[in-house]
Amino acid sequence: MIIIAIAYIVIITYEVYYMKRHSVPIKPYVVLYGFMLIASEILYYFKDEFQLITIIKVLFAPIESILLFK
Amino acid sequence: MTTKVVTQKQMYKYFTIHIITTIIMFMIGIVLQQSGYSAPLGVLIGACIGIVITFFSIAFAKRRPDAFFVHYGADIVTRWLHYPLMAFIIMTNFLLVAINLWEIQDLLLQFYLTGTPSWIILGLCGLCISYMARYGIKSMFRAAEGMFYLSMITFIIIPYLVHSNMEWFLARGFATIASVKEAWPTAYHLGSIFGEASLILYIYPYISQASYTRKTTIRFTMLAALMVICHLIPILIVLGPDLAQNLNYPELDIIRLIKSGSYLETLDPIIIALWLVSIFIKLSFILFVISHMLSRILKLKYSKPLIYPICAFIIVSTICLAQSHTQFFSMHNGGVSTCVYISQLIPLLYYVIDVMRNRRQQMEEESL
Numbered sequence: 001m002i003i004i005a006i007a008y009i010v011i012i013t014y015e016v017y018y019m020k021r022h023s024v025p026i027k028p029y030v031v032l033y034g035f036m037l038i039a040s041e042i043l044y045y046f047k048d049e050f051q052l053i054t055i056i057k058v059l060f061a062p063i064e065s066i067l068l069f070k
Numbered sequence: 071m072t073t074k075v076v077t078q079k080q081m082y083k084y085f086t087i088h089i090i091t092t093i094i095m096f097m098i099g100i101v102l103q104q105s106g107y108s109a110p111l112g113v114l115i116g117a118c119i120g121i122v123i124t125f126f127s128i129a130f131a132k133r134r135p136d137a138f139f140v141h142y143g144a145d146i147v148t149r150w151l152h153y154p155l156m157a158f159i160i161m162t163n164f165l166l167v168a169i170n171l172w173e174i175q176d177l178l179l180q181f182y183l184t185g186t187p188s189w190i191i192l193g194l195c196g197l198c199i200s201y202m203a204r205y206g207i208k209s210m211f212r213a214a215e216g217m218f219y220l221s222m223i224t225f226i227i228i229p230y231l232v233h234s235n236m237e238w239f240l241a242r243g244f245a246t247i248a249s250v251k252e253a254w255p256t257a258y259h260l261g262s263i264f265g266e267a268s269l270i271l272y273i274y275p276y277i278s279q280a281s282y283t284r285k286t287t288i289r290f291t292m293l294a295a296l297m298v299i300c301h302l303i304p305i306l307i308v309l310g311p312d313l314a315q316n317l318n319y320p321e322l323d324i325i326r327l328i329k330s331g332s333y334l335e336t337l338d339p340i341i342i343a344l345w346l347v348s349i350f351i352k353l354s355f356i357l358f359v360i361s362h363m364l365s366r367i368l369k370l371k372y373s374k375p376l377i378y379p380i381c382a383f384i385i386v387s388t389i390c391l392a393q394s395h396t397q398f399f400s401m402h403n404g405g406v407s408t409c410v411y412i413s414q415l416i417p418l419l420y421y422v423i424d425v426m427r428n429r430r431q432q433m434e435e436e437s438l
Contacts, residue, residue: 004382014378015375015379022372024375028368029376033379036379039383040386043387043390044386044389044390050390052168053398053401056404056406056409057404061404064404067408068254069254
């Protein structure tokens with residue numbers, strides 16, 4: 001989790017520096033970065049209890065089994 | 071107005087690489103498991119499904135060739151429906167990149183980087199992908215143009231080099247065992263990969279000579295299908311369906327059977343390097359499309375600053391995607407293709423609504 005946070009901080013610092021140099025408004029991007037950081041941390045924190053594969057299986061496997069005549 | 075930076079030739083080369091790399095690198099074992107001798111027939115049916123899906127996307131894109139779908143979609147189905155649908159397409163593309171990244175790290179961990187933490191491999195791959203995506207759409211298509219002939223040479227040379235190991239009596243199976251019923255699961259799964267060419271819709275304003283897009287689509291799909299079949303048939307004849315379906319990467323196993331000299335026997339690292347570059351080009355394109363869509367939905371002027379954070383998010387998603395190899399491979403029968411199909415067919419919904427609205431407007435005008 002600490003590594004993810006460090007990676008995000010490095011990326012955000014780089015992007016903010018880039019946007020300042022190109023006079024791009026920073027505010028909307030920083031909000032999005034914050035959201036992504038929190039989402040990543042949550043995803044990683046619950047990685048043992050929650051796998052993306054399980055969600056896909058629950059949502060789409062029944063449709064697929066019908067279409068594949070299983 | 072958007073600059074037309076992608077030529078038809080570049081598109082042809084890019085999408086050929088896009089389709090071939092995923093199927094030959096990661097899907098052959100699964101395809102043989104599902105269909106055995108019927109797999110080549112399944113590839114052909116899958117290619118036809120892919121062409122149909124792409125044609126719908128092109129037909130829809132042609133109605134507004136200079137505008138981006140993400141922008142004008144809201145005028146067709148209202149904002150309340152448009153944004154959730156776009157979010158679904160973005161999430162599916164996230165999933166596609168995550169799945170391919172997982173497969174890359176699994177391949178590298180099994181053969182070359184044994185014992186390396188997976189997050190380091192994912193981080194390095196992610197860095198390469200996002201670096202290319204950041205350079206814009208032109209860089210990916212140019213890279214594909216450069217890589218095309220090299221990739222094609224490796225893809226053509228492998229079936230030729232293993233011809234001495236072929237057990238020709240196994241070839242009878244193509245005539246006696248193959249059936250459409252057996253081929254259908256392969257067709258269904260590969261159709262979703264061939265249908266990835268429908269991503270053309272999201273970059274349509276960048277394409278020059280857009281009226282030739284359909285012809286190009288047929289050409290690259292046919293070439294890709296031919297190349298896949300040229301790999302499937304030697305694998306089936308050299309290894310046989312029973313052995314091939316139990317291997318994760320049968321393509322690498324037939325490379326090891328090459329007996330044309332000591333140099334060619336160690337061909338696999340070169341081929342892996344070329345495949346990795348090809349798949350990086352593919353993933354960077356999908357990453358570019360994601361950042362492009364996200365920036366336009368959120369009304370942000372630039373998509374470049376989004377690429378690195380999106381890639382970091384995808385890497386974390388990849389780590390959380392599956393815990394084991396078995397769990398990951400069970401996913402291929404667990405709805406991923408259906409999810410991809412739904413995201414590819416969403417533009418069809420827009421198309422139908424748009425046509426109906428136009429007809430209604432015309433009828434109203436005529437009645438006045």
